[in-house]
Amino acid sequence: MSAEPVTLMVARRVAHGRYQDFMTWLREGEQLAADFAGYLGSGVLAPPAHDNEFQIVFRFADAATMAAWEHSASRSAWLERGQGLFVQPHERRAQGLDAWFGSADKRPPRWKQSVAVWLAFFPVSLAFNLLFGDALVALPLVQRVLLSTLVLTPVMVCLFIPLSTRLLAPWLEGRRPRDRVARTGKPAFDAK
Structure with missing residues (x-):
């Protein structure tokens, strides 16, 4: 094992008409995972407008x-309770930083990965320092950095880096707007 x-x-x-039940079920699943050894975090990214994925x-x-979490009886029971709340499920597993950037054959160049990570880190780090910088300034440098990284790393890993890579997917994957028509049958924007 790695x-x-x-x-x-x-x-x-x-599933149609099951939004509230689905959200309750999701929160239950996150809490369940948090009780397992080795849990580093989880996050839920809401779909864009007019989508439900x-x-x-x-x-x-x-x-x-x-x-251990995946094969636990409690997770199996949770998945069973979710039957009928969702449709078209799919899963993907990845390891290390490359988890955010797809399979090895479709991974963007490292410089694009760096830009996507930086675009997530900069605004969140800036906001953290604007909100808490004055309170932390009295601490020694090592303690300030330790505290900020302890707070920001899980937030970045679970929320903002996945969000950044999802929003930047066309650029990371080298797709042009017209490529979207070929994949989905829908134009990337409405030309009027």
Whole structure:
């Protein structure tokens, strides 16, 4: 088993008329995962307007701790309780930082990955420093950095880096707007 962190990315479309039940079920699943050893965090990315596919990210310390969660009786019972709340489920597993950037054959160049990560880190780090910088300035440098990284790393890993890579997917994958028509049959924008 690998000692690298493992990320499970799950997509679920909400069944018609089941939004509130689905959201309650999702929160229950996040709480359930948090009770397992090796849990590093999870997050839920809401779909854009006029879509109903949620992206859920679960991250564990390594493949062994994720496997313990995945094959647990409590997770099986949770998935069973979710029957009828979602349609078209699909999952993808990845390890390390490459988890955010797709499979090896479709991964963007490292410079594009760096830009996507920086675009997530900069505004969140700036906001953190604007909000808490004055309170932290009295602390020694090592304690300030330790505290800020302890707070920001889970937020970045579970929410903002996955969001950044999702929003930047066309650029990261080298797609042009007209490529979207070929994939979905819908134009990237309405020309009037």
